[in-house]
Amino acid sequence: MKPLMIISFLRSARFGWIALLVLMLGALNSNAAVNIIAAENFYGDVAQQLGGDNVHVTSILTNPDQDPHLFTVNVDTAKAVANAQIVITSGIDYDPWMSDLDAAHPNPKRIAINVSSLIHAVNGDNPHIWYSPRTMPALAEKLTGVLTSLDPVHADTYRANLAKFLASLGPLNEKIAALRAKYSGTDVLATEPVFGYMSDALGFKMHGMGFQEHVMNNTEPTAQESEEFETLLKTKKVKVLFYNGQVTDPVTSRMQEVAKSAGVPIVGVTETEPAHTSYVPWMLSQLDAVEKALGS
Numbered sequence: 001m002k003p004l005m006i007i008s009f010l011r012s013a014r015f016g017w018i019a020l021l022v023l024m025l026g027a028l029n030s031n032a033a034v035n036i037i038a039a040e041n042f043y044g045d046v047a048q049q050l051g052g053d054n055v056h057v058t059s060i061l062t063n064p065d066q067d068p069h070l071f072t073v074n075v076d077t078a079k080a081v082a083n084a085q086i087v088i089t090s091g092i093d094y095d096p097w098m099s100d101l102d103a104a105h106p107n108p109k110r111i112a113i114n115v116s117s118l119i120h121a122v123n124g125d126n127p128h129i130w131y132s133p134r135t136m137p138a139l140a141e142k143l144t145g146v147l148t149s150l151d152p153v154h155a156d157t158y159r160a161n162l163a164k165f166l167a168s169l170g171p172l173n174e175k176i177a178a179l180r181a182k183y184s185g186t187d188v189l190a191t192e193p194v195f196g197y198m199s200d201a202l203g204f205k206m207h208g209m210g211f212q213e214h215v216m217n218n219t220e221p222t223a224q225e226s227e228e229f230e231t232l233l234k235t236k237k238v239k240v241l242f243y244n245g246q247v248t249d250p251v252t253s254r255m256q257e258v259a260k261s262a263g264v265p266i267v268g269v270t271e272t273e274p275a276h277t278s279y280v281p282w283m284l285s286q287l288d289a290v291e292k293a294l295g296s
């Protein structure tokens with residue numbers, strides 16, 4: 001049946017006009033952007049790249065000067081979650097507030113994507129999973145599937161966006177492989193475990209894990225942990241100190257000073273993606289800083 005014939009058929013029916021109106025509203029609705037909320041802006045960034053003009057993305061954690069481990073929700077966060085069709089959380093206790101909000105505003109049609117579960121990370125693992133090279137490809141594949149099921153009209157666009165995104169990871173993977181070939185086995189130290197998965201991917205030998213966990217959880221490292229940490233810097237046993245400027249306290253600031261006076265290069269890293277960049281350039285700029293530090 002041709003569209004005009006459907007319209008005349010509907011007009012002849014008793015509630016034809018109402019039916020027509022409902023059809024038109026339905027058509028309008030199918031053109032509406034898919035509403036996505038991401039707990040962290042690096043996932044929001046990837047969601048935007050994958051969805052393009054067909055999605056509307058809101059990210060909650062966006063400030064690279066704030067400690068995400070101390071984040072609490074407000075009314076705007078709750079509203080954004082209530083209106084979302086897709087909710088992306090990192091999981092394994094990094095953003096428990098997001099799952100709480102999701103549960104507080106139940107909607108059986110809302111699709112929750114827990115990124116940790118996509119890479120089989122479990123509670124107790126390092127929660128900064130977006131520093132693992134495995135994470136974004138897994139999220140991209142999953143999200144493309146979800147978008148295609150919610151909005152099949154744009155399936156071709158989503159597939160093309162996925163291919164483009166996966167290709168954009170090429171330079172990042174090449175950089176990781178090149179640094180690993182040159183610097184695998186290097187002893188390194190960090191004030192907080194944010195760079196952990198990337199450090200593993202580079203083949204580095206990370207020290208001071210107990211100290212780092214205390215800083216992440218906003219608790220005091222033991223005297224022994226602090227002493228060992230300081231000795232690693234003073235004796236230059238470690239070649240780099242990764243400094244998370246988003247999660248600091250007097251102890252991390254002091255270690256930064258110790259590294260400076262010992263001549264151990266400091267590489268600044270952040271949990272949250274800085275403004276005016278995107279995932280791949282952000283990661284590449286940090287890897288450039290690593291290369292520069294190890295080359296000096």
Ligand SMILES: [Zn+2]
Nearest residue numbers: 194216247271
């Ligand atoms: Zn952290």
